Amino acid sequence: MKFSKSFIPTLKEVPSEAVIPSHILMIRAGLVRQLSAGIYTWLPLGYRVVRKITEIIREEMNAIGGQEFHFPALNPKEIWEQTGRVEAFGDTLFHVKNRDYVLAPTHEEIVAWHAQGALTSYKDLPQIWYQIQTKFRNEPRPRSGVIRGRQFLMKDSYTLDRTFEDLDIAYDKHDKAYRKIFDRSGLKYFIVGASSGAMGGSKSEEFMVKSDAGEDTVAYCGKCGYAANVEVAQSVSVNAARDNESKQLFEIPTPDVKSIDELCAFLKIDEHETAKSRVYMHDDKPVLVLMLGNDEVNESKLGPALGGNVRPCHPEELKEISGADAGSIGPIGFKYRIIADNLLEGANNLYSGANKNDYHLGGIDMKRDVPNIEYFDLRTVESGEKCVRCGSTLEVFKAIELGHIFKLGTKYSVALGVNYLDENGKEHPVVMGSYGIGVERIFACYLEQNYDEKGIIWKKPLAPFDIHLIGLNMKNSLIDETSNKIYEELQKEGYEVLFDDRNDVSAGVKFNDADLIGMPVQIVIGEKNLKDGRVEIKLRAKNEKQIVELPQLNNKLKELI
RNA sequence: CGGGGAGUAGCUCAGCCCGGCUAGAGCGCUUGGUUUGGGACCAAGAAGUCGCAGGUUCGAAUCCUGUCUCCCCGACCA
Numbered sequence: 210m211k212f213s214k215s216f217i218p219t220l221k222e223v224p225s226e227a228v229i230p231s232h233i234l235m236i237r238a239g240l241v242r243q244l245s246a247g248i249y250t251w252l253p254l255g256y257r258v259v260r261k262i263t264e265i266i267r268e269e270m271n272a273i274g275g276q277e278f279h280f281p282a283l284n285p286k287e288i289w290e291q292t293g294r295v296e297a298f299g300d301t302l303f304h305v306k307n308r309d310y311v312l313a314p315t316h317e318e319i320v321a322w323h324a325q326g327a328l329t330s331y332k333d334l335p336q337i338w339y340q341i342q343t344k345f346r347n348e349p350r351p352r353s354g355v356i357r358g359r360q361f362l363m364k365d366s367y368t369l370d371r372t373f374e375d376l377d378i379a380y381d382k383h384d385k386a387y388r389k390i391f392d393r394s395g396l397k398y399f400i401v402g403a404s405s406g407a408m409g410g411s412k413s414e415e416f417m418v419k420s421d422a423g424e425d426t427v428a429y430c431g432k433c434g435y436a437a438n439v440e441v442a443q444s445v446s447v448n449a450a451r452d453n454e455s456k457q458l459f460e461i462p463t464p465d466v467k468s469i470d471e472l473c474a475f476l477k478i479d480e481h482e483t484a485k486s487r488v489y490m491h492d493d494k495p496v497l498v499l500m501l502g503n504d505e506v507n508e509s510k511l512g513p514a515l516g517g518n519v520r521p522c523h524p525e526e527l528k529e530i531s532g533a534d535a536g537s538i539g540p541i542g543f544k545y546r547i548i549a550d551n552l553l554e555g556a557n558n559l560y561s562g563a564n565k566n567d568y569h570l571g572g573i574d575m576k577r578d579v580p581n582i583e584y585f586d587l588r589t590v591e592s593g594e595k596c597v598r599c600g601s602t603l604e605v606f607k608a609i610e611l612g613h614i615f616k617l618g619t620k621y622s623v624a625l626g627v628n629y630l631d632e633n634g635k636e637h638p639v640v641m642g643s644y645g646i647g648v649e650r651i652f653a654c655y656l657e658q659n660y661d662e663k664g665i666i667w668k669k670p671l672a673p674f675d676i677h678l679i680g681l682n683m684k685n686s687l688i689d690e691t692s693n694k695i696y697e698e699l700q701k702e703g704y705e706v707l708f709d710d711r712n713d714v715s716a717g718v719k720f721n722d723a724d725l726i727g728m729p730v731q732i733v734i735g736e737k738n739l740k741d742g743r744v745e746i747k748l749r750a751k752n753e754k755q756i757v758e759l760p761q762l763n764n765k766l767k768e769l770i
Numbered sequence: 771c772g773g774g775g776a777g778u779a780g781c782u783c784a785g786c787c788c789g790g791c792u793a794g795a796g797c798g799c800u801u802g803g804u805u806u807g808g809g810a811c812c813a814a815g816a817a818g819u820c821g822c823a824g825g826u827u828c829g830a831a832u833c834c835u836g837u838c839u840c841c842c843c844g845a846c847c848a
Contacts, residue, residue, distance in 0.1 A: 221797065221809065222782045226841060246840065298848075315848060349771075349846060357847085424847075613848090645848090682806040717808040724808090735807055745807090 210674070211696075212709040217254055219722050229422040231656035232354030234665050238726050247351025247359035254726065255652075257673035259362065262394060262651050263341050265670065266364045269390045273382040275337040275366055280320070282343055284313045288322055292624045303345045303359075312345035317617070317643055320367040321625040324639060331371055331631050334639065335379060339366030341648065353422045355649040356609060362648035370640045371629065376616055380412070383614050383644045387416055391611065394651050395668050397658060398611060401427055401436040416612040416646075418654040423607035428590040433599035440509035443586060444594035444603055449481055449501050449556035456558055456572035458541065463569045467536030469503045472560065472569060484553055484561040484573070486538040488527055491546075492517040495530045498587065499540055499549035499561070507589040514548070514585040531564045538562040540579045541570055547579060550587040609654055612646040665727030666750050674707040675770055677728035679719050681735040683712035692734040695744075695762070702763065704770070724749065730769060732762070 217239040226243065227233040235241040240255030251259055267277065286309040289295045295302060295311070303312035313319065320338055328334060344363045351357050368379035391398050401415045417427060417436070428442035429435070437443070466475050469485050480502035487498045487506050496515065498506050512519050524535060530545065531538045539562030540547050553559075557574035575582060592605040622628070622638040630636055652671075659666045669675060676699060680692035696708045707728060709719050716735070723731050733745040738756055746765060747754045757765045 218780095220781065225776085225782070228842070243840090294848080301847075317848085346847085350844095352842085615848090643848090684806075712806095714806090715808085715810055716806055717810075719806095720808045722809085733807075737807060 210707050212707060213711045215254075215707075216252060217722075217726070218252070219725055227354060229353050229356075229657070230660055231356075231422070231653040234656050234660055234725075235354060235653075238665055241355065247348055247357065249355055249358060249360075254673045258652055258671055259648060261671045261673075262648055263362075263364070265393050266341060266390055266646060266648070269386045269393075270337075270339050270364070270366060272389075273337065273386045275339045278338050278340045280313070280316050280340055280342060282313050282345065283310050284319060285309065286311050288318045288625075292318055292621060294318065301346050301348070303347050314344055314346045315363075315643075315645070316340070316342075316365055317367065317621045317641070318625065320369075321621040321627050321641070324369055324622075325625050325627045328369060328627065328639060329629055331629055334369055334371050334629060335375055336369040337366060337379065337382075338369070339364060339644075353424075354653060356422060356647075356653050357424070358649070364646040364648060366644045368642040368644075369627075370642070371631070371637065373616075373618070373640055376618075376640045376642055379642050380614060380616055383642070384414065387612050387614065387644075387646070390646065391416060391651070393670055394655060395659070395670055396611070396651065396654055398654075399429060399434065399436050399608075401438060401608075413613060413615040415610050416614075417608040418611055418650075418657070419606055420609045420654065420657050421607055422653075422657065423609040425608050425610060426605060427608045428594075428603045428605050430596035430599060430601060430603050432601040433596060435596050435598045435603075437590075439590055439605060440507070442590040442603075442605075443597045444588075444590040445597055445600065446552060446588070446594050447481070448552050448554065449484075449559065451555050452558050455574040455577060458570055458572045458578065460563055461560075461569050461571055462567060463537075464567045466567070466569065476560065476569075476571075478560060482558065482560055484540070484549070484556075484559050486540070486562055488522045488530060488538060489515075489519050490522050490526070491515050491519050495522065495526075495545040497531075497538070497540060497543045497545065497547045499547065499553055499582075500587065501550055501552040501556075504550060504552070504588050507587055510585070510587050514587065533562060533564045533566050536562065537564065537566045537568060539564055539570055539573075540582070541573060546583075547581065548583045548585055548587075549575070549579075551584050552588065554584045609650060609657075610647070611650050611654060612644070614644045615642060617641040617643050660727075663721070664725030667727045667729050668750070669729055669770065672729050673726075674705045674728050675730065676704050676706045676766070677723045677726065677731045678706050678708045679723055679731060679733045680708070680710055681716045681719065681733065683710055685736060688734050688736065688739060691739060691759075695732065695734065698763075699766075702766075704766070730766070 219239045220237045223233055224236045227236050239252055242250045244250055289311055302314055341364045343360055345360055348357055348359050351359055370376045370379055396418060398416055398418050401417050426439045428437055428439055463475055466472050469480060469483050472483055473480055483502050485500045489496050489498055500506055527535055531543060542564050553575055555576060559573040560569055560571050561573055563570045594603050596603050619638040619640055621641055627639045628636045629639055655671055678696055680688050683689050696706055699706045727749055729749055731747040738745055742759050743756050745754055745756055
């Protein structure tokens with residue numbers, strides 16, 4: 210493709226709407242333009258990358274027996290009502306105003322609808338149906354460029370099986386295919402076991418990429434691969450101590466001491482000798498939650514531990530419940546249910562609030578003084594703590610979800626009546642699985658992992674072109690002739706070539722554009738080398754330049770690409 | 771939805787607090803010329819309903835009210 214005739218609007222300045230590297234690079238390199246919040250147009254260069262990604266996905270999905278469909282994005286609302294998901298999605302689902310249609314945010318319903326009555330025999334199963342399609346979700350807050358948009362490309366596949374055992378096989382095939390897809394895309398990723406949430410299913414795994422732009426926080430062990438969302442992550446951490454002797458309870462005046470840090474400083478004690486109190490309202494009954502030292506209550510763990518509705522108490526409720534304000538609340542004399550984090554189990558000689566403003570208690574023995582307490586894992590894992598599986602150090606960081614594989618079970622097949630007859634003529638619901646990949650997230654994550662101060666660094670699999678051919682001074686007829694000839698030859702050799710044949714920009718502009726757009730190999734045709742019958746080859750990744758005799762160019766490229 | 775920031779030329783932004791003639795800069799763009807191995811130079815030029823609506827005023831980019839849009843943090847996120 211000739212640069213002079215292409216729409217590649219590169220930008221020297223950083224556009225104000227972009228914050229994260231991948232977004233900035235996409236805009237600056239002329240890959241994408243925003244139309245509205247969370248809605249993007251892929252420009253020709255960027256769309257080439259999208260197609261490289263989708264082609265990798267197709268190959269791997271076909272390799273496990275997937276059949277490519279194209280389901281409609283516009284769906285009758287009625288079908289969505291049958292599974293209760295119009296309500297479940299709520300405002301996230303786009304509704305069409307002048308018809309009872311919705312814009313599909315995913316396609317379980319439509320797959321089930323087509324399967325119903327069509328897959329009627331055990332002989333029809335298993336099936337793997339997939340598509341690469343535009344999805345619509347009314348995200349309340351689109352962000353991070355294409356990473357969270359209101360319209361986005363998704364590869365979604367659905368497996369239809371007879372039994373849960375067969376589902377295991379289909380799930381495993383997807384697990385392997387996904388690894389291949391992300392490996393081939395050149396991404397560094399890891400896998401997190403996750404709870405299946407509102408999709409309604411049992412087992413699921415998320416494929417994640419470490420990134421500050423991520424929306425999930427995960428704990429990860431580099432040694433054994435343990436990875437979990439911090440909402441559920443566990444770690445080995447040190448229990449509060451139990452001394453041989455328990456002191457008697459004693460009251461300490463602690464004027465203006467509220468936080469654990471202030472308490473430790475005031476009494477000159479260690480954080481691990483203290484217990485922090487938080488009061489929650491659980492189905493209209495107060496619950497005191499005790500944490501060791503300064504540990505924060507992990508509300509994602511607290512909810513499931515208690516069941517029902519849980520919310521933090523309002524400050525004005527605290528006094529009535531405990532007799533004190535926040536900062537002076539503690540377990541002794543607290544009249545309602547008390548639960549604590551596991552780390553506090555059996556500890557003694559602890560300091561905590563006295564349920565009396567400006568007073569704390571010392572000498573608390575959990576066994577002796579708080580006999581009816583219940584223990585749960587309520588901590589939030591922090592970086593530096595030890596892995597529960599192998600004991601090495603955990604890292605906590607933000608991550609982007611690239612893909613997710615679910616064992617759905619029979620939720621949708623039951624709701625929409627997708628049944629088959631087995632060998633004995635007995636009817637069963639089809640067992641389903643659902644598997645998604647965010648196509649643009651592969652794109653964005655690749656960029657997050659492959660750039661430098663000059664711009665993007667493509668590797669061959671996703672690069673829009675293999676070679677960026679640069680004719681420096683195109684008004685020089687020898688350069689013009691030679692570079693055009695090389696352009697033709699390289700294409701005959703089967704390379705995808707972007708040819709910077711512009712005659713109205715200086716060399717510096719071409720070099721900088723080439724580095725910004727980031728094709729793996731640059732070939733520079735300039736007077737300096739051409740007068741000796743040579744050209745320069747530059748590898749973008751290593752910033753390595755080599756001078757090559759013209760007749761050797763082809764061999765050299767075979768070696769490099 | 772809560773909190774914060776922003777909307778002025780294609781892009782990045784100044785001007786706004788403290789109202790005043792024809793609204794500015796850099797980059798980009800057009801034309802001519804000189805350049806051509808790291809965003810080069812000279813000259814001439816085009817380009818703006820100052821987000822929108824209403825109000826205050828002799829006079830509004832500037833003050834007031836409303837509204838829309840975009841960005842960031844949070845909530846939410848099959």
